Amino acid sequence: MPRQITLLGLESSCDDTAAAVVRRDENGRVDVLSNIVVGQNDLHKAFGGVVPEIAARAHAEKIDLCVEKALTEAGVNLSEADAIAVTAGPGLIGGVMSGVMCAKGLAAATGKPLIGVNHLAGHALTPRLTDGLSYPYLMLLVSGGHCQFLIARSPSEFSRIGGTIDDAPGEAFDKTARLIGLPQPGGPAVQTEAAFGDPKRFKFPRPMLDRAECDMSFSGLKTAVLRTRNELMTGNTMRQQDVRDLCAGFQAAIVDVLTEKTRRAIAVYMDENPSEPSLAVAGGVAANTAIRAALESVSAELGVKFTAPPLALCTDNAAMIAYAGLELFEAGQRDGMDLTARPRWPLDSASAPMLGSGKKGAKA
Numbered sequence: 001m002p003r004q005i006t007l008l009g010l011e012s013s014c015d016d017t018a019a020a021v022v023r024r025d026e027n028g029r030v031d032v033l034s035n036i037v038v039g040q041n042d043l044h045k046a047f048g049g050v051v052p053e054i055a056a057r058a059h060a061e062k063i064d065l066c067v068e069k070a071l072t073e074a075g076v077n078l079s080e081a082d083a084i085a086v087t088a089g090p091g092l093i094g095g096v097m098s099g100v101m102c103a104k105g106l107a108a109a110t111g112k113p114l115i116g117v118n119h120l121a122g123h124a125l126t127p128r129l130t131d132g133l134s135y136p137y138l139m140l141l142v143s144g145g146h147c148q149f150l151i152a153r154s155p156s157e158f159s160r161i162g163g164t165i166d167d168a169p170g171e172a173f174d175k176t177a178r179l180i181g182l183p184q185p186g187g188p189a190v191q192t193e194a195a196f197g198d199p200k201r202f203k204f205p206r207p208m209l210d211r212a213e214c215d216m217s218f219s220g221l222k223t224a225v226l227r228t229r230n231e232l233m234t235g236n237t238m239r240q241q242d243v244r245d246l247c248a249g250f251q252a253a254i255v256d257v258l259t260e261k262t263r264r265a266i267a268v269y270m271d272e273n274p275s276e277p278s279l280a281v282a283g284g285v286a287a288n289t290a291i292r293a294a295l296e297s298v299s300a301e302l303g304v305k306f307t308a309p310p311l312a313l314c315t316d317n318a319a320m321i322a323y324a325g326l327e328l329f330e331a332g333q334r335d336g337m338d339l340t341a342r343p344r345w346p347l348d349s350a351s352a353p354m355l356g357s358g359k360k361g362a363k364a
């Protein structure tokens, strides 16, 4: 009979310091026993973006407190953990190093196995944690730092079949909000304004829809928003209805690009004849109700089950790292004290590197 497995997970690849405990019981049921996330929004607010040095220092200061809190909240002693999983990349190198150093210290002190986890694998495996999806499933990972379609085949086997060649949609939401004076993070603020706007008033570009593949581009959209904003500005302000119409038009462009490219990604995935076809979405932008609704409807139309994990497990967190660590632990992965922090770590090393640089540094 399979035994109970408990993993401690650490995450520090961008601007959230996080620790969590995840357990699979003898019956195969997985529970998130604790999920501590300490954000850094206040530290970076004045700079209009994440400052890597500030992020790294904050991670180093907070990570052991997060671990302590995660263990206490889970009611688990460190000696009960079967292994320690940590994000070893991709991400801002100083932050990733803080987590890896802390995990190495814990592993060395306790003699527990150390497991280096790819942050993107953490996101990509979340629908298995929340909904028990079976492999292979299609994943759209869409956040402030990533935008890619992956076919997940095992905890260590992913095929990337497309992605952004420049900005991630979350970056575009954030930059749009900044341009028109809305607060950060921009996504929720733009979504709120868009609800009262006319999506047809401004015609924003839908780049790369003329190309057959699943790659996307969002940087031109940002330039178009800037141009429109400049036309609408009187002095330093914009009329409220102009802000709303601009947000609605911008969001509609993102929805159209993601929906059409998802349709194509589903076609590629369906070529494999999966027995239980599933599309899952993760990342902060997956919180957008218009995007969720559009993806849900294209999935229903094409006979594919749609899964969107709860927001707390879509955005950066350590439960996903602990869970990915659990699957990797069961698959036999063990890392040594030579585990390195990697700023760049594509999930699918066989596919061509993506261009551009996101909130987390060079795109994976």
Ligand code: KG4
Binding pocket: 014, 142, 143, 144, 145, 146, 169, 170, 171, 173, 174, 185, 186, 187, 188, 191, 283, 284, 285, 286, 287, 288, 289, 314, 315, 316, 359
């Ligand atoms: O996954 P996440 O927490 O961090 C990474 O980037 O990895 O995603 C954060 C991004 C931000 O760019 C934020 O503006 C965006 O997700 N976001 C949204 C919404 N909520 C968060 N974008 C659009 N609509 C939303 N409701």
Ligand code: ZN
Binding pocket: 119, 123, 143, 145, 315, 316
């Ligand atoms: Zn992430």
